[in-house]
Amino acid sequence: MIGIIEIALITFLALLPISNPFSSVPLFLSLTKGHTREWSNKQALMASIFMAGILLTFLWSGAIIIEFFGISIPAIRVAGGLIIMKVGFGMLNPKETEELSDEIKEESKTKSDISFTPLAMPSLAGPGSISVVISMAAGSDNLPGYIAISLGVLMVVLVAYLSMRGAPFISKILGVTGLDALTRIMGFILICVAFQFVLDGIGGYIESKDFLEPIIKMIKSITTS
Structure with missing residues (x-):
């Protein structure tokens, strides 16, 4: 039970900064402006359900994706770390312009449902969040780990x-100032998480047979010659 709780907390702390729900607050307010509170609450619920569906689908199908494309676990960790790192630097030094264009926002205001896009995808469950869950899945090889x-x-x-x-x-x-400061803090945490992913990936590759076998063969050829 302790192991499950620990893995769940690690996942929570790794995913929260990159998902950063607090940074979606201004977007949610702008897209629900002029609508009833009941409609806004329904959109929040549906966006959360879609977010869970997207991330859990990639989590539980992560092993299939990795096996199908023949990708090694260290490669997943390094690639995921680089993607997360890019997002983290973007949060640490946000651009003046919004991530979503004014055209997309105006279109969203006229839609009867904004829960899937742009709220769930790409705001809450974008490429960075998907990279985190696939990277976490790559590091787990048993059912309790996936549940955690x-x-x-x-x-x-x-x-x-x-x-x-x-x-x-x-x-x-x-x-606005508080949300911006919170986003920057999340960005810094995210960069740290990303570096850890990259280091774990590189370390995993160095310890793997793909790295060691050629070196061992070379040493044996030198000693026997």
């Missing part, structure tokens, strides 16, 4: 849901 990772994902989904439900209150308390 799933619990961590669901914990982040719960935070995302509560953030959207409480968006007006969060925006009022933190303000």
